[in-house]
Amino acid sequence: MTQSRPKLLVLGGPHIDTDALGETLGRYYDLVESSPDAAIRTLEGEGCHAVLAEAGDFFPLERDLVGRQSSMLLNAIGEGVCLVDRDGRVLWANQLYRDLLEPVRKRVVHVCRHAVEHFIQQRNQPESATGGPEATNRTRRFKLNFRKSQRYFEVLVSPVASKLNAPSVPSQGQGAPTIMLAAAVVRDVTATERLNRKMDAIERAGQDLARLDADIVRKMHPTERLRLIEERVRHYAHELLHFDHFAIRMLHPETSRLDLVMSSGIPEKARNIELYAEMEGNGLSGYVAATGQSCISNNTANDPRYIYGLETPGSSLTVPLRVHDRIVGVFNIESSQQDAFNDRDRQFAQIFASYIAGALHTLNLLLVEKHTTSEFASGTVTGEIRGPLNDLAAEVDLLRKENEGNHAMLAHLDRISRDVLSIRRRMKAFTKGEATLLGADEVIESGTIDPALKGKRVLVADNDETIRELIRDVLSAVGCRVVTCDDATSAIRLLETWRHTFDADEGFDLVISDIRMDDRTGYEVFAAAREASEDLPVLLMTGFGYDPHHSIVRATQEGLQGVLFKPFAAKTLIEDVRAAILKMPRKA
Structure with missing residues (x-):
């Protein structure tokens, strides 16, 4: 097989006989003839391996070749580069700099002129005042912000001293005067700056979530504090993260159930789904709570782990809520669009979730305290x-x-x-704390009938026999007819029976239920009451315990009449019962 021979570029000149060279070197090279003016194009186009030229032509050729290679390098680095003199003239620039918009180029020239003046002043000062040559030659950094277009640039300007024939800056040493130039590297840092600004905004939002000043702690009930946190979460989730459909569930440490704490834009069907921290059969929220790993589902319709989140399935992002490396809940975000979330959204959600977990943990610590x-x-x-x-x-x-x-x-x-x-x-x-009704004896002993409550039928559900019987005795003493249930299931069954029969003798004028019972939650009793009659008032009771206010927040959003915080006074009970019944629409 014939091997290809190397190519020799021959530049014609007075001292080069191309014909003679052809006879001598043609046996070893493929000769390519060209003029000095076209040498660079020929060298690159023909792929020559060597050059034969007169000395006067070789050095300019070498400079042009090195210059072209330097330009190729500077055009390939992905940043704008330019050389600016003291008067603001751009002596050289790569293609990326030339592609910048004119307002950006003007600002770059302006900072370069400013930097040149600074470099000249530093150069003309004694070394003792400037800190030596290293301080004089130090690169300066500038930030350019274009608020209207929301673009951000970083400019690194370094001094360049050039010995030319045109005087500009007196030289302190020997030789020709020195012209001070500015070499600038321009970086588009828009993406980085936007990321940093968003991270800063999320950090400020997180600090606001956890901010509970003395007035809030002193004047607000636990449910009111949680409602305040929920309002802040909704606001920042929408404004900063553009999350409009989300649910936050807290992990019950005893049952591993994921109790819904707050939500936005989630259908009632999804809110009412009972989920547990298990890898299978409990949706993406259960999977994340069980594994502690965040999860993006780009197409929930085809994800076997997905249960239900929105009417139109699209995509889902779920991240864990952590307190001191302990999983305490999940933050689930839904979208009706497929591929709506990426790793950047995951990062933002995880940061925001850490602040949510911290704020809810603080509320629980206040309850413990x-x-x-x-x-x-x-x-x-x-x-x-x-x-x-x-x-x-x-x-x-x-x-x-x-x-x-x-x-x-x-x-x-x-x-x-x-x-x-x-x-x-x-x-x-x-x-006794929660298991009492303050001042119950006085009310029971007085036996004063309240006309507004006489004959009203009240359903009371509480696991605690003592508090259940005290409420029964107090309300009976003022004229109410009281039906008691020792669990939520019995209360729900009575309400469902009334809903189906709507018998006046089986109906109720008011429902009072504890939030935390062994079998069901107070919210489920509230929901059953609303199913039986939209106008039926409900009072929920709560005391100290694990997150006792979750049901209250949900029920309050849907029309809960009031909350009783144990231990409460018998007079408070009567006043709240009277207020709830009087607000109830009159029966035709």
Whole structure:
């Protein structure tokens, strides 16, 4: 097989005899003749391996070749590059710089002129004042912001000293005067800047989520605080992340159930689905809660893990909620469009989710603190009062013996004894915490019928027998007809029976339910009441426990009449019951 011979580019000239060279070198090379003016094009086009030229033609050719290679390199680096003099003239620029919009190029020239003046001033100062040559030659960094077009550029300007015949800057050393130029590298940092700004905005939003000042803690109930957090989450999810369809579920540590805390743009059918932290059969939320791994489903219609989120299935993004590396819930975002989420959305959602988890964790810590403080206070007060009460009772017994025949004095002593007994009874009730109704004895003993409540049929559901019977006795004392249930399932069954028969004798004027029962949630009782009658008022009760206000937030959005926070006073119960019933539309 014949091997191809190397090509020799021959540039004609007075001292080069191309014919003679052809006879001598033609045996070893394929000769390619060209003129010095066309040498670069021929060299690149023909793929020559060597060059034969006169000395006067070779050096310009070498400079042109190196210059072209430098230009190719500077055009390939992906950044705009230019060389600007003191007067703002662009002496050289690569193609990326020339492709920049005119307003950008003008700003670059402006900062280059400013930098040149700075470099000249630094150069003319003593080294002791500038920190030496290294400080004088230090690159300067500029940021260009174009707010109207939302574009951002970074310009790195370095000094370039050039020895030319035209004087510009007096030289401190020997030789020709020095012209100071500016070499600038222009980078389009729009994507990076937008990312940083969005990250900063998410950080500020997260700080706002967790901000609970003294007035909020002092004046708001736990459910009101959660509602405030929910409003902030909705606002920032929409404005910053453009998430309009999402659900936040918290993991119940005892049952592994994912309780819905808040949602936006999610259909009722999806909100009512019962999910658990399991890898299979519990949707993407259950999978993420079980594995702790975030998940993007680009086509939920074809994803076997997906259960239901929107009427029109599209795509889904789910990230875990973490507190100290512990999974406490999930943040699920839905879209009716396929491929709506990418890794950048996942990153933003994970950052935002960390702030959501922190804010909800803070709410729970406030509940723990409140419960602990109440227990400590009740124990301390009871211990402090027990001694004086015993002393008072002993004094009464002593005075009773000394005044056996004094009926007036004995009557006063009997009254003091009753007061001591009442104080002890109230302190005992106070130490029970949630399992009591403050002031129930007085209401029951008075037996005063309330005309607004007389004959009203009230359904009461609570696992705690003590509180359930106290509510029954108090409401019966003011004229209500009370039906009690020891679990949520029984209460829901009664409401469903009434919904099917709509028998007036089986109907209710009010439903009172605890939020956290062993079998079902207070929200489910509320939902059953709304199914039975849209106008049926419902009061939910809550005390200290795991996230006791989740059901309240959902129910409040759908028309919940009120909330009773245990331990509450009997008078508060009566007032709230009266207010709820009076707001109920009159029956025709």
